[in-house]
Amino acid sequence: MARTRLKAARLGPRDVLHVGSAGLRSRPMRVILSALGIAIGIATMISVVGISASSKAQLMERLDKLGTSMLVATPGEGMFSGEDVKLPKGSLGMLGRIEGIEEAAATGDVKEAVRRSEKISDDETGGIAVKASTEELLKVLRGKAARGTWLNKANGRYPSVVLGHVSAQRLGITSPGQQVYIGDRYFTVVGILAPLPLSPEIERSALVGWEAAQKLLGFDGHPTSLYERSTEASVAAVRKLIAPTVDPRNPQNVRVTDPSSALQAKAASEGAFSSLLLGLGGIALLVGGVGVANTMIISVLERRYEIGLRRSLGATRGQIRIQFVTESLMLSGLGGLAGVAMGSVATWIYATSGGLPWVVPAWAVVGGFGATLVIGTVAGLYPAVRAARLSPTLALHAA
Incomplete structure (x- = not known):
């Protein structure tokens, strides 16, 4: 009689989100502190681009009004x-x-x-x-x-x-x-x-x-x-x-x-100094990514029993990897959303106090949030691979 080979059940999108958010729900304070690094980096980049764009928009409005x-x-x-x-x-x-x-x-x-x-x-x-x-x-x-x-x-x-x-x-x-x-x-x-x-x-x-x-x-x-x-x-x-x-x-x-050439030159050069600040924002974002990676590694070490139990119940290595990469993405995504909101508010405050039009370029928002997802993926890969390689027997024994 032929032996039937068992296949692991597939995880649907809802299941992936549920298992991926489990670690975040159980450690809210760690999530906040880890996401804060990402948020600061994105907020810096959004506010620098937004303030530069708002100043340039004011110059262009003046040029349109005064004519060239x-x-x-x-x-x-x-x-x-x-x-x-x-x-x-x-x-x-x-x-x-x-x-x-x-x-x-x-x-x-x-x-x-x-x-x-x-x-x-x-x-x-x-x-x-x-x-x-x-x-x-x-x-x-x-x-x-x-x-x-x-x-x-x-x-x-x-x-x-x-x-x-x-x-x-x-x-x-x-x-x-x-x-x-x-x-x-x-x-x-x-x-x-x-x-x-x-x-x-x-x-x-x-x-x-x-x-x-x-x-x-x-x-x-x-x-x-x-x-x-x-x-x-x-x-x-x-x-x-x-x-x-x-x-x-x-x-x-x-x-x-x-x-009008002076105003045109000023409008063209607007944002030249912003490159330095964007670089600082990028460094802050990178530091935030390192923080996410550290958080995920610690999470893997603390949850070896959970990983071993899931493996013993039939979870595949791929499903374990997806779980921890998803958790890393959600952690970075939360930081990215908070950073976009913080950067937009900072730009609004600056623009309102200076009488400037409030401008936050869509490419900066999309690019900034996209960068957080990339960093989240990269930061979660190593911890996810490490979690997937844990032996169920050794993980349960160590626990």
């Missing part, structure tokens, strides 16, 4: 050392002839200082420049007056001044209607500008109407800076035409810059 289609033309360096280079008086009109330019404005340096009163020395300028400005400047800069109004055809002919928000702070001016001393007379402050990230030189200026600057402050009418807005598609072409159009005889005397 503005160029600024200023006097360049002359052919001879010490040469006083000036833009032609009619350069603003010539700039407007370039195809693709939608708006243009100009400012010109005025050789006068602005002070709170005539009692203050001329040398104490507070780093504030006085500039003549055309009426279109605020529109080209996409700025706005935080308080009061901007220069127009009416107030631009009289002793009126608009202060950049930095210059208003340095002068102690808090509201329109107050006066400042420029040249040999008082000018009435008609407006204070909101911050202009693309034009820090305007933030630190006192702006006077073009006509008033010529009539009251001896302004010579030569623009110092030309600002233009063109369509996004024509920026490169316009940039090539500005210098030869503004000063056909000496195009080398005209320098063209892109104010």
Whole structure:
């Protein structure tokens, strides 16, 4: 009569989860401490990526709002050392002839200082420049007056001044209607500008109407800076035409810059320093994986009787391996979930306190949690193999 060979019963997914979680349920404090190392590593990585992404998102929002289609033309360096280079008086009109330019404005340096009163020395300028400005400047800069109004055809002919928000702070001016001393007379402050990230030189200026600057402050009418807005598609072409159009005889005397390039470079470099912090997070994650491996090895040593009993009742080596690998995966997975939650909360706190948009990239969450599963698998392999190799007889005898 043929002898029937017995086959071990298969473990279904539910059975695997049940036996794999048995060790976790019996030692909750050890589970918490072991998962904490994984959680700290993942939280560090998620928060570093999230904070970097939130900062970059804010920069991109500012770029979208301010636009990247503005160029600024200023006097360049002359052919001879010490040469006083000036833009032609009619350069603003010539700039407007370039195809693709939608708006243009100009400012010109005025050789006068602005002070709170005539009692203050001329040398104490507070780093504030006085500039003549055309009426279109605020529109080209996409700025706005935080308080009061901007220069127009009416107030631009009289002793009126608009202060950049930095210059208003340095002068102690808090509201329109107050006066400042420029040249040999008082000018009435008609407006204070909101911050202009693309034009820090305007933030630190006192702006006077073009006509008033010529009539009251001896302004010579030569623009110092030309600002233009063109369509996004024509920026490169316009940039090539500005210098030869503004000063056909000496195009080398005209320098063209892109104010948004600084923000673009900052956005591009955002996260460069984060690589170091990501490395530290990776080290913490690796240390957490070592902790999981140690926990699993100790678990195998403590549960030799359980392993021997299961083997004697028919459990195969493969089933023992699956049990301990599953336990390791669940332990790492708990730490990974906690780390993702901790990192997301840390990013939210940072973003909220700094007025940034809250951004946690999906790839960081998926990648971070996936890394915990990989570490859990690797950390559980050796203890699982060791448990599977235990002899049922010796395990029961040792117990």
